[in-house]
Amino acid sequence: MANRQFRVWRGNAQGGNFQDYEVDVDSGMVVLDVLHRIQAHQAPDMAIRWNCKAGKCGSCSMEINGYPKLACMTRMSIYPDDATITVQPLKTFPVIKDLVTDVSWNYEQNKRIPPFKPKPVDADGRRRMYQEDVDRVQEFRKCIECYLCQNVCHVLRDRDRKDAFVGPRFMIRLASLEMHPLDAGDRIEAVRKDFGSGLCNITKCCTDVCPEHIKITDNAIIPLKERVVDRTYDPFMKLVRAIFGGK
């Protein structure tokens, strides 16, 4: 057991400040454990959003010593023994209270995405797709919606262009639909026009913070951008489409 210093942002939409807590930390603890201990003994009304405590639900996203992380997967042992741990809410979304932010904008974006549109079933009433064809879609479907990628995306965080770009989370959602072997929908025009793929300048910050290690930029955003380019800017294909019709 060791005594550690924590600085936690406390406040709400009207404002707030950092408060210091001194807390006993046991071996093997993660940051979320320490916050819970502060809550139980020193700050009972300190707001934290969390659920599974195993890195599977993506609820406890916050900024720990300046890095966006899941508090449940951040072990205290990665920090030097004398380091003060500073914890604050995600910057890109409005604060509700303490470490909890209003992420409802993300849910609105998901609703805007045209849903899965299944192709007809096979003659025997079943659906077939092969593992090698679903591997890349399964990578995207690992997403736990922690919104850490949304939090670090420059377009959303620094330029505040939530009006124009859906963010990395929903680019991978779009990619998971576009690359789904059984999907009959076509969202490529919308990827450019409605969801703002052009605004991403592929700095890969989203990929760096993904706790599921999804290669968001390389495997989802860039291929989507390529499809947009093929569709929108390829003069030969444009001509072919003009003559023969189709996507």
Added chain:
Amino acid sequence: MLDTREIQTVTHDVVVIGAGGAGLRAAIQCADQGLNTAVLTKSLLGKAHTVMAEGGVAAALGNVDERDNWRIHFRDTMRGGKFLNDWRMAELHARNAPARVQELEDWGAVFDRTPKGLISQRNFGGHRYPRLAHVGDRTGLEMIRTLQDHLIHTRAHVHMESTALEILVEGGRVAGVAAYWRDTGRFMVLRAPAVILATGGGGRAWRVTSNSWEYTGDGYALAYNAGAELMDMEFTQFHPTGMVWPPSVRGTLVTEGVRGDGGILLNNKGERFMFNYIPEKFAAETADTVEEASRWLEGDKNARRPPELLTRDVVARSILAEVRAGRGSPHGGVFLDIASRRPAEVIKRKLPSMYHQFKELADVDITTEKMEVGPTLHYFMGGVRVNSDTQQSRVPGLFACGECSAGMHGANRLGGNSLSDLLVFGALAGDGAAAYVRGLGQPPAATDASIQTAFRRATDILNRESGPNPYLVHEQLQDAMNDFVGIVRNAEDLKRGIEEIEKLKASAAQVKAHGASQYNPGWDEALSLRSLLITAEAVARAALIREESRGAHYRVDFEGERDEWLQYNIVSRMGNDGRMEVEKVLRPDGPSELTSIAYAKIEDLEAGRVAAPAQGA
């Protein structure tokens, strides 16, 4: 006095409480039938405990072994449940599960595939054939996301981060829900003639549990207070493999898929001890040599299953016995070894989240090292007593499905049968609620007095001057349940446990939450204590009454299954004096066409020598 006209009031046909798999599936069913549907969820959408489900969803699709069919699934389920299951529910489940799983594919789910492009299925404890459709070890996440993305394009309303306080009942029928928004602390009245409870279990009453903070038994308490009955509450499943180290993650689930994919259990002498714990009734279907178990893993269809895949109650007690005999691992568990059984890349592909969980939380590389595991409170077989076809409780308009309802799993649940349960009975509860709402004349209207009472009980916690710390009362309850209502039970401990619960009820009635009502976890904790205590009391009292050992309920003072107890369920309800009444209730015998399947020899069943019942589902 609170003026009810100033409280936000919304009107729906049906309110689904809980947004896990059961709640979402129920809400989809209601919305599809044109009902004005609301979903109340304590968390954000998509975060429910279902995301923690790892291994898979059981359905006799027969994609990997064509010998599988619903009758074998049904037989496995009844045997796993020690024949205490509701016969009709087990039948409905086994018959409907394949269609419910295939429907998820229509909605965009991407399960792992067989070489022929169909949904792949894996082996799991108690299932005769590879039966669990899965996505690596994150099947629950795939299901939640599929249901969530489907639901948001229906007309259902989702009220995120809002908690139900009480079911409003008028003239004995459901009239709505009193709730509060966690993010603002404000109250809300949902007027609705039907409520579907899909709140999951109550594992947070124990110290070592795989359950998330939401699992506070809310559905049990809401139903109990509304006049419904709880059944089979003594059957609490301890999953054999939870993490045991570090202390802060003690209890976190290690999927049974590790054993399904070949993982073996070892004691500190390196012995594969499960061979010493094969119960007689499973002996004929279980490998008795390491050599035969290995052949099974390699796909030999004539080999019998390894003993690590015996039902969860058997494996959990065996682990406990090894630990108590001094043959445990350094942190009080046993070893689970997949590293020596499968190549590293296979482990990472088939069990990616287990790999990350151990790597990041315990510094253990499961592709080269053994894991340390021990039992963890995982699941409630018991819950709200409902009609097997409509999912309605004895309170008209109040329905329950998924983990918070009782009957389907009997005395013990097979792995994989939970995800299929929530799909099958989520859909049936939606049908049940829709039929009820359509058949209703004038919906009952909640009175101002009942609304005011519900909210006053909640605000008292904030308004009183001082009182016990709700976090600490919760910790005391967790210790009491772990110590006195654990895996191995006896009358003396259970009586101690009930005494402790009674004392804690007195403390909980006086707890004080500090601060304002907006996003106040201390207040949430204080409110959930009420649910946890009703849950804990129902479990402890039922466990004391059932004087036998069956499935997940194990009494050292009453060893073995006793035939006379197979005739009874234990039912609890609120008595006229406000105290909990618990009694033995006779359960009907199964219909002969189902008993003939459940008790059939497997060879006879597979050879078609057992008469097939008429299609009833």
